[in-house]
Amino acid sequence: MAPFSLHPTLDNGFAKGDPSFPGGTLHCLCSQNPVEITLSSNVLHNHACGCSKCWKPKGALFSLVAVVPRPNLSVTANEDKLIVVDETAAILRFACKECGTHLYGRIEKEHPFYGLDFVHTELSDQKGWQEPQFAAFVSSIIEGGFDPAGIDEVRTKLKGLGLETYDSLSPGLMDAIATWTAKKNGKLPA
Ligand SMILES: N[C@@H](CCC(=O)N[C@@H](CSCO)C(=O)NCC(=O)O)C(=O)O
Ligand SMILES: [Zn+2]
Numbered sequence: 001m002a003p004f005s006l007h008p009t010l011d012n013g014f015a016k017g018d019p020s021f022p023g024g025t026l027h028c029l030c031s032q033n034p035v036e037i038t039l040s041s042n043v044l045h046n047h048a049c050g051c052s053k054c055w056k057p058k059g060a061l062f063s064l065v066a067v068v069p070r071p072n073l074s075v076t077a078n079e080d081k082l083i084v085v086d087e088t089a090a091i092l093r094f095a096c097k098e099c100g101t102h103l104y105g106r107i108e109k110e111h112p113f114y115g116l117d118f119v120h121t122e123l124s125d126q127k128g129w130q131e132p133q134f135a136a137f138v139s140s141i142i143e144g145g146f147d148p149a150g151i152d153e154v155r156t157k158l159k160g161l162g163l164e165t166y167d168s169l170s171p172g173l174m175d176a177i178a179t180w181t182a183k184k185n186g187k188l189p190a
């Protein structure tokens with residue numbers, strides 16, 4: 001198998017975050033007039049995502065993506081450079097039109113994760129953000145062109161980093177989605 005990069009933050013191991021970290025700023029990769037967002041809290045559910053929609057740094061197989069309550073996110077510089085990459089997706093991903101970096105993803109329709117914004121903490125210069133908790137949508141990297149013969153090696157590397165691997169989201173998040181659906185369709189009390 002040719003060498004591959006899971007993600008620059010994962011390849012050589014990563015440090016645990018600081019549970020009392022108060023939040024900070026994230027910025028796109030433009031050298032001039034970068035778009036900046038400010039988070040007023042740490043993130044939750046940080047995870048590696050192999051899906052084709054989440055933003056990945058160049059050469060990486062995975063995205064690192066986390067959520068933050070929507071009221072805790074504000075765009076604090078150069079908002080005029082943001083565009084939505086796919087208006088049809090559930091998660092509307094706001095990207096810098098110059099460098100292509102996704103700053104945040106927001107849900108505007110009825111959805112189990114309505115009220116949570118999706119962010120990439122690697123875009124921050126600060127330390128203390130929650131560390132990755134698991135790897136999601138691992139098989140989806142094949143949709144992106146990864147050789148299926150190498151997928152066991154990918155799962156082994158992720159597990160070696162302490163990240164359990166799933167081909168959708170983690171059981172906790174899948175249960176949260178199922179609970180939301182059951183309440184919506186009346187199978188469970190709202
Ligand atoms: N195989 C597909 C999977 C795409 C997918 O369903 N992605 C998830 C997770 S993104 C963050 O964890 C999702 O919820 N997508 C909704 C959206 O992107 O709007 C693929 O690889 O494309
Ligand atoms: Zn940019």
Ligand SMILES: [Zn+2]
Nearest residue numbers: 049051053054
């Ligand atoms: Zn994803």
